[in-house]
Amino acid sequence: MNALNKIREFDQSIWLDFIRRKILINGELVKRIKEEDLRGVTSNPAIFEKAIGGSDDYDTTIRALALQGKSADDIYAELAVADVQHACDLFRPLYDSHDNSGDGYVSLEVGPNLINDTEGTIEEGLRFWKAVDRPNVMIKVPATLEGLPAIRKLISEGVNVNVTLIFGLERYEAVAEAYISGLEDRVKAGGAIDNINSVASFFLSRIDVLLDPVLEKIVEEGGDKAKIAEPLVGEVALASAKKAYQLYKGIFAGPRWEALKQKGANTQRLLWASTGNKNPKYDNLRYVDGLIGPETVNTIPVETLDLFREQGKVANTLETNLDQVDEVLNALPKLGIDLQERTQFLEEDGGQKFKEPFAKLIDSIEKKRVQALDLQPVAADMQLGQYQQEVDAKIEEYKKSDFITGFWNKQADLWTQDAKAQESIRSYMGWLRVAETMVDEVGRLEQFAQEAKAEGFTHVVVMGMGGSTMAPIVFEKSFPKGENGLDVLILDTTNPGTVQEIEKAVPLEHTLFIVASKSGTTAEPLAFGDYFYEKVKAVKGDKAGENFIGITDPGSPFIETAKELGYRKVFLNFPEVGGRFSALTFFGLVPAALYGINVGELLARAVIMMRACGAYGPSDNNPGLQLGAALGVLSTQGRDKLTLVVPKSLSDLGLWLEQLLAESTGKEGKGILPVAGEHLGKPEVYGQDRVFVYVGYENEADEDNTQKLKTLQEAGHPVITIRMKDALDLGAEFFRWEAATAIAGAVLGINPFDQPNVQAAKTATDKIMKEVAEKGSLPEQEKALSEGGLDYYSSVSGGSAQELVQQFFAQAKAGDYVSIQAYLTESAAVNEETAELRQKIQDKLHVATTFGYGPRFLHSTGQYHKGGPNTGLFLQLTAGHPQDLPLPGRSYSFGTLQDAQAQGDLEALQSADRRTLHVHLGNDAAAGLKTLLAAF
Numbered sequence: 001m002n003a004l005n006k007i008r009e010f011d012q013s014i015w016l017d018f019i020r021r022k023i024l025i026n027g028e029l030v031k032r033i034k035e036e037d038l039r040g041v042t043s044n045p046a047i048f049e050k051a052i053g054g055s056d057d058y059d060t061t062i063r064a065l066a067l068q069g070k071s072a073d074d075i076y077a078e079l080a081v082a083d084v085q086h087a088c089d090l091f092r093p094l095y096d097s098h099d100n101s102g103d104g105y106v107s108l109e110v111g112p113n114l115i116n117d118t119e120g121t122i123e124e125g126l127r128f129w130k131a132v133d134r135p136n137v138m139i140k141v142p143a144t145l146e147g148l149p150a151i152r153k154l155i156s157e158g159v160n161v162n163v164t165l166i167f168g169l170e171r172y173e174a175v176a177e178a179y180i181s182g183l184e185d186r187v188k189a190g191g192a193i194d195n196i197n198s199v200a201s202f203f204l205s206r207i208d209v210l211l212d213p214v215l216e217k218i219v220e221e222g223g224d225k226a227k228i229a230e231p232l233v234g235e236v237a238l239a240s241a242k243k244a245y246q247l248y249k250g251i252f253a254g255p256r257w258e259a260l261k262q263k264g265a266n267t268q269r270l271l272w273a274s275t276g277n278k279n280p281k282y283d284n285l286r287y288v289d290g291l292i293g294p295e296t297v298n299t300i301p302v303e304t305l306d307l308f309r310e311q312g313k314v315a316n317t318l319e320t321n322l323d324q325v326d327e328v329l330n331a332l333p334k335l336g337i338d339l340q341e342r343t344q345f346l347e348e349d350g351g352q353k354f355k356e357p358f359a360k361l362i363d364s365i366e367k368k369r370v371q372a373l374d375l376q377p378v379a380a381d382m383q384l385g386q387y388q389q390e391v392d393a394k395i396e397e398y399k400k401s402d403f404i405t406g407f408w409n410k411q412a413d414l415w416t417q418d419a420k421a422q423e424s425i426r427s428y429m430g431w432l433r434v435a436e437t438m439v440d441e442v443g444r445l446e447q448f449a450q451e452a453k454a455e456g457f458t459h460v461v462v463m464g465m466g467g468s469t470m471a472p473i474v475f476e477k478s479f480p481k482g483e484n485g486l487d488v489l490i491l492d493t494t495n496p497g498t499v500q501e502i503e504k505a506v507p508l509e510h511t512l513f514i515v516a517s518k519s520g521t522t523a524e525p526l527a528f529g530d531y532f533y534e535k536v537k538a539v540k541g542d543k544a545g546e547n548f549i550g551i552t553d554p555g556s557p558f559i560e561t562a563k564e565l566g567y568r569k570v571f572l573n574f575p576e577v578g579g580r581f582s583a584l585t586f587f588g589l590v591p592a593a594l595y596g597i598n599v600g601e602l603l604a605r606a607v608i609m610m611r612a613c614g615a616y617g618p619s620d621n622n623p624g625l626q627l628g629a630a631l632g633v634l635s636t637q638g639r640d641k642l643t644l645v646v647p648k649s650l651s652d653l654g655l656w657l658e659q660l661l662a663e664s665t666g667k668e669g670k671g672i673l674p675v676a677g678e679h680l681g682k683p684e685v686y687g688q689d690r691v692f693v694y695v696g697y698e699n700e701a702d703e704d705n706t707q708k709l710k711t712l713q714e715a716g717h718p719v720i721t722i723r724m725k726d727a728l729d730l731g732a733e734f735f736r737w738e739a740a741t742a743i744a745g746a747v748l749g750i751n752p753f754d755q756p757n758v759q760a761a762k763t764a765t766d767k768i769m770k771e772v773a774e775k776g777s778l779p780e781q782e783k784a785l786s787e788g789g790l791d792y793y794s795s796v797s798g799g800s801a802q803e804l805v806q807q808f809f810a811q812a813k814a815g816d817y818v819s820i821q822a823y824l825t826e827s828a829a830v831n832e833e834t835a836e837l838r839q840k841i842q843d844k845l846h847v848a849t850t851f852g853y854g855p856r857f858l859h860s861t862g863q864y865h866k867g868g869p870n871t872g873l874f875l876q877l878t879a880g881h882p883q884d885l886p887l888p889g890r891s892y893s894f895g896t897l898q899d900a901q902a903q904g905d906l907e908a909l910q911s912a913d914r915r916t917l918h919v920h921l922g923n924d925a926a927a928g929l930k931t932l933l934a935a936f
């Protein structure tokens with residue numbers, strides 16, 4: 001037990017007189033709370049100057065806020081509020097505990113320029129109170145004459161107040177009076193007072209710093225006065241504090257106070273502030289050791305706190321030598337020292353001591369703000385050839401009609417005239433500004449990641465479908481693991497082979513599992529969660545929940561499940577942000593932070609793009625409008641296959657883009673088909689339905705692709721090139737593509753935020769699973785042919801596998817596409833064989849090919865397959881599950897679920913009159929694929 005733990009026995013609370021984002025994130029504050037019994041935090045403008053002005057911890061946030069058009073003052077307030085909120089949250093368990101003894105508070109001071117402004121103080125106090133929005137924040141108000149009515153008013157409004165800059169006893173009494181009157185006002189108005197807390201911050205070292213030289217001078221001068229002065233040196237502050245404590249005991253007793261106490265009022269405890277010693281002649285712990293007593297707080301700077309932990313002497317000192325207290329205070333007038341006058345000086349000087357660093361801080365923020373405003377996103381190079389004119393005309397039309405203002409105002413008639421669809425559009429446009437909201441969460445996300453690492457987690461498995469996992473897939477593939485990051489794996493398939501691979505790849509005990517589901521009802525993530533919970537339970541028993549977190553929407557039924565299972569945490573996402581638009585929400589950013597990516601910078605880049613896209617007023621070159629208008633117009637002109645070309649380092653970006661584009665636009669027989677993963681060929685292998693988009697890096701030449709794209713452009717194909725500075729620009733790209741997709745949706749006249757045809761496959765699957773539950777097996781399908789260990793199911797027929805396959809593909813005509821849907825264990829061999837098949841199809845038929853693992857693509861391109869134009873030929877591939885896995889609490893296995901999903905989607909495709917061929921490859925998918933390739 002160290003001195004900090006021991007002091008609790010004396011009912012004194014130690015608070016920390018310091019705050020900085022770093023200590024909130026790196027676990028230092030939590031460690032101090034847990035191990036050193038720290039019970040609160042105080043901040044002031046000088047502390048924030050050191051934290052914000054003296055470090056680059058806040059730079060990305062300053063940039064993001066500057067780009068949002070905020071002033072330096074607003075930026076300061078947002079940074080301070082965010083840190084205070086974060087610290088409040090770290091103290092929340094203490095604050096919520098029954099024996100919190102009035103602790104668990106974090107203080108935020110009103111601006112120093114309001115020191116003599118009653119109304120301004122009230123207004124800012126209420127504003128900060130609302131902005132922090134935590135019951136355990138205290139608003140700090142200076143104890144000036146103008147501050148007193150503000151204190152009374154704020155207390156009467158139910159605000160917790162830390163009264164600061166108290167130097168004298170008379171003023172202390174006035175402060176206590178303001179508090180009590182405030183409580184009485186509140187009682188009169190019928191408000192509750194039991195939840196209000198307040199402290200009176202009495203400043204110590206500054207008293208001695210001012211008076212010691214005066215006393216020492218008298219001592220030097222000699223004579224009678226010197227004799228009086230000598231014992232007073234270094235004693236005035238402690239004597240004042242001890243006297244104040246005696247006054248406190250008197251004030252918070254007697255009938256007036258008792259009446260309030262009956263109603264649950266808390267006393268306004270004295271808080272010792274300015275407790276860092278400034279005089280090298282004194283013991284550095286004098287303002288801590290010397291003032292220990294019940295119902296008091298001491299807020300201590302870091303160095304003094306650390307010293308006290310090691311060397312502090314803990315005893316009740318606050319009420320010792322009380323007879324000397326009056327002697328010291330009464331002796332001062334005899335020396336011609338008017339303490340009240342001196343403390344008035346300290347008050348004014350105290351104001352100045354906060355105004356100066358605050359001005360310096362605002363100045364340094366202002367410089368960073370101005371610099372930020374010059375930032376621009378990377379421009380897309382659009383070579384649209386014959387389509388340029390039409391695209392320009394569309395942009396012009398949108399400019400004239402002020403489309404962008406309507407867009408940012410969620411004006412749903414830009415997309416459709418249907419009232420119901422308009423309502424849905426309005427309620428799913430939260431993505432527009434969600435990056436701004438997430439800027440405030442950065443500190444908390446980083447702290448969470450740090451905590452996970454400190455607790456010994458080494459791996460993370462993100463489990464979910466579609467929009468809930470696409471961004472984490474992209475992050476994991478596009479970034480190296482961060483210095484403090486954990487290994488991240490993603491599970492988004494019911495394939496038992498893949499589930500097993502993931503299980504083998506992670507140490508269960510040290511793995512954090514994330515169940516990510518917006519709705520909280522999607523079958524797959526719930527199954528993954530249950531499966532791995534059982535596994536972890538076998539290792540950790542009742543503590544299994546520690547290894548699980550959830551990300552879901554408020555109101556989702558999963559919240560209750562997570563609570564019951566003791567999940568470590570549930571991040572609540574945003575109901576007004578749809579899955580495929582949620583890359584920059586908790587769905588993308590919790591895994592990103594755990595992987596060690598700089599999420600603050602990612603968001604700052606997103607905000608640069610938002611600004612360019614008109615979020616804060618019109619912009620000349622709007623990247624979202626340019627890309628969206630181009631994609632929309634090109635699609636209406638038959639160039640509806642967006643062929644994505646990326647360097648290897650961005651190989652999975654296509655998965656995210658596929659979902660965004662296909663699910664948003666593929667409906668009502670229209671849409672843009674994203675084609676990812678094809679190798680670039682010569683112009684002659686392509687039809688006239690392509691638009692090529694290259695997304696790569698500025699400093700990565702990628703000569704082969706660049707050369708091929710140039711040839712394609714020369715041959716008349718539209719080519720768009722985006723070269724990012726580095727992977728953090730993905731933050732900006734996510735936003736550019738989201739805006740562009742929504743705008744392309746307006747050009748096409750569809751609702752980009754619904755997915756009406758995804759449900760068809762889900763419903764068919766549910767029906768099949770019902771049959772499985774009743775009959776114990778999947779319904780039989782009618783086979784067209786079996787050959788070489790492969791089973792073929794299709795409406796086309798043939799005497800042999802080769803004939804049947806050829807008949808199927810013979811249906812392809814210009815403008816069609818072939819979609820290969822692999823309900824298989826993801827593997828290099830499957831990737832290679834299917835890539836070869838795609839190449840052959842393209843070479844032979846000159847149609848676009850897409851590829852997706854099932855059930856992943858059901859939550860992505862599946863919408864386009866059934867809702868987009870009827871131009872697809874669907875080759876469904878399934879295989880046996882030699883090592884199937886049972887699912888806890890269910891009568892079926894992972895394998896059966898995956899087969900039912902395949903069958904359900906096939907039925908949905910057939911109901912939409914799509915051309916389908918299902919090939920069951922036997923137990924060895926790679927070998928089966930070779931046989932199929934031969935047949936092709």
Ligand SMILES: O=C(CO)[C@@H](O)[C@H](O)[C@H](O)[C@H](O)COP(=O)(O)O
Nearest residue numbers: 017042043044164201273274276299
């Ligand atoms: O007022 C409170 C706590 O309520 C403190 O944060 C207070 O501002 C600080 O203790 C002092 O400003 C520190 O003063 P000093 O050590 O610079 O004299």
Ligand SMILES: O=C[C@H](O)COP(=O)(O)O
Nearest residue numbers: 466467517518519522579
């Ligand atoms: O894209 C979304 C997927 O369909 C998964 O939905 P969910 O996040 O509600 O589980």
